Amino acid sequence: MKRKTPDTFRYILPVFSLFCGLFCVSGCGTPQTEMQTKELIRSAAPAYDENFVTVGFVQTGKESDWRDANTNDYLHTFTEANGYNLLYIDGNSNSDRQIKAAYDLIAQKVDYIIIDPIVEDGWEDVLKLAKAEGIPVIIADRGVSADPSLYACWIGSDFKTEGINAAKWLDSYLEQQNRGNEDIGIVILEGTEGASAAIGRTEGLMEEISAHDNWHIVTSQCANFTQGEGKNVMEQILKDYADSDIDVVISENDNMMFGAMKAMEHAGISYGVDGDVITISFDALYEAFELMQEGKLMVSVECNPLIAGLSHQVIQDLEAGKSVAPIHYVEESVFTYENASSHISDRKY
Ligand code: AHR
Numbered sequence: 001m002k003r004k005t006p007d008t009f010r011y012i013l014p015v016f017s018l019f020c021g022l023f024c025v026s027g028c029g030t031p032q033t034e035m036q037t038k039e040l041i042r043s044a045a046p047a048y049d050e051n052f053v054t055v056g057f058v059q060t061g062k063e064s065d066w067r068d069a070n071t072n073d074y075l076h077t078f079t080e081a082n083g084y085n086l087l088y089i090d091g092n093s094n095s096d097r098q099i100k101a102a103y104d105l106i107a108q109k110v111d112y113i114i115i116d117p118i119v120e121d122g123w124e125d126v127l128k129l130a131k132a133e134g135i136p137v138i139i140a141d142r143g144v145s146a147d148p149s150l151y152a153c154w155i156g157s158d159f160k161t162e163g164i165n166a167a168k169w170l171d172s173y174l175e176q177q178n179r180g181n182e183d184i185g186i187v188i189l190e191g192t193e194g195a196s197a198a199i200g201r202t203e204g205l206m207e208e209i210s211a212h213d214n215w216h217i218v219t220s221q222c223a224n225f226t227q228g229e230g231k232n233v234m235e236q237i238l239k240d241y242a243d244s245d246i247d248v249v250i251s252e253n254d255n256m257m258f259g260a261m262k263a264m265e266h267a268g269i270s271y272g273v274d275g276d277v278i279t280i281s282f283d284a285l286y287e288a289f290e291l292m293q294e295g296k297l298m299v300s301v302e303c304n305p306l307i308a309g310l311s312h313q314v315i316q317d318l319e320a321g322k323s324v325a326p327i328h329y330v331e332e333s334v335f336t337y338e339n340a341s342s343h344i345s346d347r348k349y
Helices: 007-026 032-040 065-077 095-107 124-132 159-176 196-209 227-240 254-266 286-293 308-319 340-346
Strands: 053-059 084-090 112-115 137-140 153-156 184-190 215-222 248-251 278-283 299-302 327-329 334-336
Touching: 053 065, 053 095, 053 308, 065 084, 065 254, 065 308, 084 095, 095 112, 095 124, 112 308, 124 137, 137 308, 153 308, 159 196, 159 248, 159 278, 159 299, 159 334, 184 196, 184 227, 184 254, 196 215, 215 227, 227 254, 248 254, 254 278, 254 286, 286 299, 286 334, 286 340, 334 340
Parallel strands: 053 084, 053 112, 112 137, 137 153, 153 327, 184 215, 184 248, 248 278, 278 299
Antiparallel strands: 299 334
């Protein structure tokens, strides 16, 4: 049946990947493209042990705590005890690097490839090659714009519905506060441009916002899903829009909101249940629950990172010769400052 990577290669790849990750984060030395070429392109496929299913997993990077939870879920699910030989590749927040890694995994003749794509576009050619080589690809978390016939299935969140749910919560909250007819100024911190998580959430939010004549967007800006950019972008917004009324901050993930909260604190702006700015974000991290309990964060729309089990199930089905559904949505809820205390003890990430 399946093949296994020799031990030396198995240990070299993650270490090399880690080295490159650290190197890129430090922002010094050889340009990234040169390093990728050296690191990722290999000519010969290693021999694998038939007792394991070899899976290459191309992750986006380490942009958020959500991402760490997602990575850990894969590392704990695709274990030797579960019959897998996992080749983990950190995309270092670079979509070119991700695509090169996918080519490399095809050259290594792995059994399956799982990709958490940073952005939707650019995957067509490598997916065509994987299909031609008979390697099933599972797209997980964010989606791709390539034709679905090129990959086995997609597993992840309904991002547009998440955006709609966030805005619907705002609507009901304002009604409850008798502010339904007030002019409401909204700031949006968007995730990475071209990422389906950002595209879907923005689409859902805009659909609901445009249905309210008294809601308007003060500004909507990209902060790349990271806490640092959330803080920096919010600091700049508070300077640039100092004369505007900001009633609501919607951040397309919790980490950007944590950064934005710091920026508001430094600017002397109060937020949360007892403050001037309504705070809404996505992911529902444990830290978000703590902030909801304190009334600082008012709602976090869940985006469930624990999807490795579904990927495992899909691979088991494919191994058994079964057909798999093209789309698998994960279950998600909406958590608020009012219900956070009843759920915090169940949180797994
Ligand atoms: O694609 C899922 C998004 O990516 C999560 O909301 C975010 O935190 C992550 O980095």
